[in-house]
């Protein structure tokens with residue numbers, strides 16, 4: 114039985130790198146260890162982006178905390194995501210991941226991350242404040258038509274392509290209101306990774322499309338696709354196709370319409386985890402976007418107060434001349450509707466601000482989402498969203 118008095122949870126140091134890679138190899142997979150190594154060897158990231166639990170000198174639990182951005186309409190907020198979570202078998206169930214997640218959340222809060230995204234094992238992360246707020250995209254199996262031809266050429270991406278990749282991804286992401294996007298750093302890692310192929314499609318030397326391919330035992334999965342039309346999408350899928358001529362393509366917003374005639378789409382019912390640690394801070398950060406939505410609605414909202422009770426705490430904003438201002442956080446409000454306000458439990462805040470359901474549908478589904486007299490305003494502020502999530506691993 115390990116002696117837990119020796120166990121320390123802390124930010125990783127250079128001497129931890131080999132132990133981190135060994136544990137990721139052992140507990141997550143031999144594909145993942147080399148990817149962990151790439152991040153550890155990158156001077157722009159390095160061991161300081163990881164947390165570890167250490168017993169004497171042995172690395173017994175690890176976690177990687179990576180930078181991201183989230184666009185909420187016209188506003189971009191600093192975000193993060195967690196990957197590579199693992200504990201050595203004989204140390205499981207002792208709270209080592211819990212402690213590292215608490216440390217990662219502290220680091221994230223101190224540097225001003227407002228949203229955390231994660232792909233992870235079922236239920237586990239709900240224990241740490243993550244909501245399944247955004248369903249994963251549908252997929253479609255695309256098979257190359259016989260005799261198909263294209264005027265596109267394909268090549269593996271290099272780090273010199275990162276600006277072009279960012280532009281292509283930005284173009285694609287314009288189809289969604291909520292966008293969780295990779296830091297550019299991540300693209301350099303995917304390009305270096307033995308796990309993925311990042312492929313650029315060019316027409317006469319100009320990048321016009323791209324994709325990231327995971328070769329799932331000969332059944333290629335294609336994601337992070339950027340394509341401006343159905344023909345480009347089909348040509349990318351054909352280029353990625355496995356021995357049977359088929360590739361499974363993840364349909365991010367903007368691609369669904371392209372596949373209307375390409376067969377049945379599929380969904381595995383899973384979702385991305387999202388955590389909003391400080392709802393009032395996020396509300397303040399996205400206030401210009403919320404005010405844009407109010408102005409754009411054409412509805413005249415009278416001066417007054419918008420109270421959103423999260424039950425344990427609350428957010429209040431003043432409505433002046435059809436705009437929200439003076440956002441403040443407050444304490445418990447048990448019966449907000451009787452005060453002219455509304456109530457949203459804290460574990461549905463990510464659903465409300467970032468999810469595809471919107472305030473009205475959340476009220477229909479949840480007994481403690483109560484919009485009261487503010488139903489029309491909440492519908493304007495928090496409509497159903499289209500959401501585009503870039504994640505390291507396919508969920």
Ligand SMILES: CC(C)(COP(=O)(O)OP(=O)(O)OC[C@H]1O[C@@H](n2cnc3c(N)ncnc32)[C@H](O)[C@@H]1OP(=O)(O)O)[C@@H](O)C(=O)NCCC(=O)NCCS
Nearest residue numbers: 140141198199200205206207208209210211232233234237
């Ligand atoms: C999943 C894993 C990371 C958990 O690590 P751990 O150090 O055992 O986790 P913790 O002890 O901190 O877990 C916190 C709590 O969740 C419980 N828990 C552990 N695994 C759980 C699971 N799969 N589902 C629900 N709860 C779980 C723990 O018992 C603990 O309970 P407590 O709050 O009563 O103490 C570890 O089992 C592992 O490395 N698995 C293989 C690799 C893997 O799948 N990684 C996930 C990639 S996203």
